[in-house]
Amino acid sequence: MGPCLSRSETAKRRRPKPNPFRSTSVAGGRNPSTRRQDVVFQDHELAAAAVAILCQRKLQSGGGSGDGTTSSDSSALASTLQLFRSTTRRNHQLSPRSLSSTARSPDLLPPSQQLTSEELCVDGLEASHFVLVHGGGFGAWCWYKTISLLEVAGxxxxxxxxxxxxxxxxxxxxxxSLCQYVKPLTDFLDQLADGQKVILVGHDSGGACISYAMELFSSKVSRAIFIAAAMLTNGQSTLDMFSQNQTKENDLMMQAQRFIYGDCKSSKPTAIDLDKSFLRDLLFNQSPAKDVSLAAVSMRPIPFSPILEKLTLSDAKYGSIRRFYIETPEDNAIPISLQQTMIDQSPPEKVYHLKGADHSPFFSKPQSLHKILVEVARIPSKTS
Structure with missing residues (x-):
């Protein structure tokens, strides 16, 4: 999400405590196109996924707390799931407003567009390992549908x-700093074996994060997919790009954002928080109510410093990696006009138009998003 820097529109807030939700971070997933059938994730499935994720994270870290998990994870998870269930029972009224009068269409792909058994085979692909990078305020938890679909596909x-x-x-x-913000990603790529390649997927400001990583680890990235994401040029910052957003959605962002001043020794903001009453309209205007509830109890403030940093991107490294962009036409956070500006300024190999998708297609169009991801993975390697 692009911040709109207007001090008159901001309010000082106390430094928030980290959100207690214990989110989705998995190592281990079906169906661009348009119309919508949600992967139906019941409460018990979400709980099971969350527990499995936490267990896996602990195993990967040797049971230590250096990965961000603590001994209070179980109680925090239980309390969050309880809140999540109670919230979804209330017809979900985070905001009575809606910027879109268009009803959500089902994400059900016709038989002719569904993936075949051959398309679901990952053998022989240049890369069959997706690395998903969330956007500002989100966490790995936002990918839970995409994770399941991709894993089912192999x-x-x-x-x-x-x-x-x-x-x-x-x-x-x-x-x-941006370096500090993306350290979990760069540490992960650094630990990959020589010759092993992954497909990077970035959402929102996660686009700048994967771009930063692409410059550092170009030999380990097969291709990169930007989903309603910041796709920047050399010398450009996320703020530079998002400041070009001069639309009616810009007003909504300005109303939603609240700067946090967590450093008492500085007058500069340290993070940006979003007013939860604006979440549905800004980020999830086409998404199911249950996913909006999940986000409401899971989102955390957005670090401010990383969006100010200008990227250094070279043709030899960043420019050598195949890039793909997924447009989200119903997006109220990064409007389609701004997405197309980024595409024009730094053209990718191919652009996909995900009809009916809001800023969070992993919620609003999971099947259609999945189909695009698989299609990109199956594009043959370029011959040298």
Whole structure:
């Protein structure tokens, strides 16, 4: 999400405590197109997924707390799931307003567009390991539908929590650089064996994060997919790009954002929080109510410093990686006009138009998003 810097529109807030929700971070997933049938994730399935995710994170870290999980995870998870269930029983009235009068259409793909058994085979692909990078305020938890679909299709999936996001225990207000913010991603790529390649997927400001990683680890990235994401040029910051957003959605963002001043020694903001009463209209205007409820109890403030940093991107490294962009036409956070500006300024290999998708297609169009991800993974390698 692009911040709109207007001090008159901001309010000082106390430094928030990290959100207690213990989110989705998995290593281990079906169906662009348009119309909507949600993967039906019942409460018990969400609970089971969350528990499995936490257990896996602990196993990966050797049971330590350095990964951001703590001994209070179980109680925090239980309390959050209880809140999640109670919230969804209330017809979900986070905001009575709606910027879109268009009813959500089912994400059900016709038989002719559904993936065949051959398309679901991952053998022989240049890369069959997806690394999912969330956007500002989100966490790895937001990918739970995408993770399940890709794993069912035979892909390996890793969804990471960036520093101060999701279950990562670092204080958001203490994230002072892009390097620090993306450290979980760069650490992961650094540990990949030589010759092993992954498909990077970035959402929202996660686009700048994967771009940063692409420059550092170009030999380990097969291709990159930007989903309603910041796809920047050399010398550009996320703020530079998002400041070009001069639309009616810009007003909504300005109303929603609240700057946090977590450093008493500085007058500069340390993070941006979003007023929960605006979440549905801004980020989830086409998404199911249950997913909006999940986000409402899971989202954390957005570190401010990383969006100010200008990227250094070279043709030899970043430019050598195949890029793909997925447009979200019903997006009220990064409007389609701004997405197309980024595409024009730094053209990717191919652009997909995900009809009916809001800013969070992993919620609003999970099947259609999945089909695009698989299609990109199956594009043949370029011959040298």
């Amino acid at each position: 892909f390996r999936v890793t969804a990471l929590d960036l520093s101060g996001s999701g279950v990562h225990s670092f204080d958001t207000n203490c994230v002072t």
